[in-house]
Amino acid sequence: MAKDLNVTILLDVYGQLLTEKQRNAIDMYYNEDLSLSEIADVIDISRQGVRESIKQGEKHLTNYEEKLGIVERFHNISSKLERNIDIDYLRKGVIAYGI
Numbered sequence: 001m002a003k004d005l006n007v008t009i010l011l012d013v014y015g016q017l018l019t020e021k022q023r024n025a026i027d028m029y030y031n032e033d034l035s036l037s038e039i040a041d042v043i044d045i046s047r048q049g050v051r052e053s054i055k056q057g058e059k060h061l062t063n064y065e066e067k068l069g070i071v072e073r074f075h076n077i078s079s080k081l082e083r084n085i086d087i088d089y090l091r092k093g094v095i096a097y098g099i
Helices: 006-017 020-031 036-043 047-068 070-097
Strands: none
Touching: 006 020, 006 047, 006 070, 020 036, 020 047, 036 047, 047 070
16 A cells, blocks of 8 residues: 555644544554554454555545645645745845845
8 A cells, every 4th residue: 555645744634533443543554654464453453444444534534635625725825935935035135235
């Protein structure tokens, strides 16, 4: 199973909306880097059960983001702030050096 590291961001934002089993499985898989077998041993379900919990949780997280867009808005705001900081930095440099 290939890992989409954007899931960790979605988990931080929307994780409380998942079931405890989904949240824990995704957290162990992405944040603790445990294998499906290791997670299965910890939460005492089959490896296939872990995989299904993770897949369902990822699906829910993606749906929440598609509907609410909190992460996308955060990225847009962060990007605008970075551009403003860069512009302010350049302005200060121009003034300081008389350019």
